[in-house]
Amino acid sequence: MIEFTNVTKKFDGQFALKDLNLTIDDGELFVLVGPSGSGKTTLLKTINRLVVPTSGTVKIDGEDVADSHLQKLRRHIGYVLQTGALFPNMTVEQNATIQLDNLGWPAQKKHDRVVELMSKVNLDPDQFLNRMPDELSGGEAQRVGIVRALAARPKLVLMDEPFSALDPVSRRQLQKIILNLHQQIDTTIVFVTHDMHEAFLLADRLAVIHNGVLLQEGEPDYLMANPADEFVKRFFDVDNSGTRLLKQVLNAGLGRPVGKDDQAITLQNSQTVYEWAGLLEKNPSQLILVDGAILTQSDLISYVADLGKEPTND
């Protein structure tokens, strides 16, 4: 568990983080999202103390990072940077085993571990282990960066906009790899991105940060459905996000007031038309309740039919 308590960071008198409180649970894939310059990377770096807060505390499993042995702390935290940041003077294998070298692992164990992880990120060990970083594509380099971060079986991995410099195809592949890996291993991942789609795709929970202030945190669908303020709403670009929410159906003028005998239920998860459609597939006559209005099967049909007529901004 990572706890930020009243974390404030000033650079040259300017607030980068302002009195920020946040808790990240064990095993979560937690995304810090916000526009560039929002302070999300600064917040990430307070966890492994690359940034020392001006005031406030950061605790990992109850221990203040300010009190821990810095190198020991960092050797047990994986770190993935924007560009891969592989050392150009070392081979792929040497890069991947850096933390293991410093932890004093025996050679064979290091090799086996790296081979195992290489296959998990879809890189052929025989082909790649002895390559130099300048012989790798951006996506390959970043996969090695991920192997390096996971090699020491860390309980916590920090990722600082790891895919922002990649082409869309590589980015999608790597996002899938991260999701798969996260399912397989019991590791907390804190992931920084400015890309809202990426945040939604990856996050168990996410926090929106703007101007050093935590605006809102929660599960992606909840935030989408209930943006705390105009900024969050605009940032998520809810209307054009491609995600269709029940509220949008109401806004389109559909639905009717709740009647006396209506057996309506409220959707539990995403509040999207997709979840609604899935429900109707099993039980076509099911009524649902949204903001005091009732939506029926015919409302969904009308809504989808109308979508084809109006111009979309997608």
Added chain:
Amino acid sequence: MIDEVVAYVDKNAAAIMQALWQHIEISLIAILITIVIAIPLAIGLVNRPKIGEIISQIAGVIQTIPSLAVLGILIPFVGIGTVPAIIALVLYAIMPIFQNTYAGLTHIDPVLLEAADALGVTKRFKLFRIELPLAMPMILSGIRIATVLVIGTATLAALIGGGGLGTYILLGIQTNNNAALIVGAVLSAILALVASWLIKVLSQFSFKKLGIGVLVVLILGGAGLGWSLFNKPSQTITIAGKMGGEPEILINMYKDLVKQESLQTKVQLKPNFGGTSFLFKALQSDQIDVYPEFTGTVLQSLVHSPKKVNSEPQLAYRDAKNALSQKFHMRYLKPMAYQNGYAITVRQSTAKKYHLRTIADLQRVGSQLTGAFDPDFYQQSDGYPGLRKAYHFQLKSVRTMEPSLRYVALADGRVDVTDAYTTDPQIREYHLVVLKDSKQFFPPYQGAPLMTDQFAKTHPQVVRALSRLAGKITTRDMQEMNYQVTVKHRSAAAVAKQYLQQHHLLK
């Protein structure tokens, strides 16, 4: 020209190889010491940019001081020979290596440094596996610049008795021997190019291999140095000589005579060791044991006696001997017969035409003759200005000329009168006539072995051996031997031995 150089190399191959090796040795030691100083210094100052800047500035300032001046400044502190030469070279080489290392370390991509920190590597790992390897191309280019610089500057080591290829450059300049000059200059240039290429090749290897390589060289060098120190024969005496052929002939005679007197005494010769004050300081600081010096030089340059130098050679020697003994506790053995003083020469044809025999004769015909003098002679009061006053003569025109050129000009008839040293071989080569100094204006310059009292007391066999030359070797003999060595390019050792044998000084 090429034939001359080839012939010169052929004759002096062993000595040239030795000088080349000495040059490599001095340069290598200087570079290794510089690396050991400059790189850790830069590493230590990477996180202290203010101090780093200051050191950079200081290193830069040192580099602007002419290397000769650095050598001069160092002599009182570290003496002469290889050590001050290496210190001066190190001072020079620090700047490029320090600056490149510093720049290499401070220009590493900050993302990589952040990654290293974030992965929790140890300081040692970060320095040796990440920072130094990444800065290595810059560091190596600094070492390359420094090496080329050091090999070039190391030619100046010859000036303070450090040896090396500079000896040939200096010799070439002083004796107008272009072959020697070319050998020294070309070899040092080739050496610089080869070294630069070698470092470029070395830069292909990994940091680890390079480190091991440097370590091996250091250990071997250290072992070699230790071995040579350990194996130094206990009874070695060092005899040095000034620049040029004549001192080299003399010290070879000294060596032969000492060896004859005492077989177990090892003699080390340092020919072309430097100028007067330099040799004298070396003698004072026991870096050398004996060198031949002239009475006139002792009186005029070393003891600075206030009274005029006695023109009577025996009296001049007595004055010099007493002054050296009192002021410096030195023993000045009896001089040889010949004098190597200033003289005035003309062509044989000129002498015949105007019936010139003495300098006083110039009073008569001087206004019809043109003169060319060595710049020093032209200015010094004991040179041309004093001479003119003493003999009351006037020349048609006078100009200054490089010492070696003035003989050629005289022989070619472009000038009629020049100054000369009485034993210069050119007098014989061009059949010149030396005008008699009837008023004994020029101070006597007789050569004799000079050593410290202490050395003379502990080495009676050397004193005995060198005393055999007292009153020997006439001016004509010396001229002939100089001719053999500097014009005919015979080896000084052979010429010396031949003289000693012919005159039954050597059995």
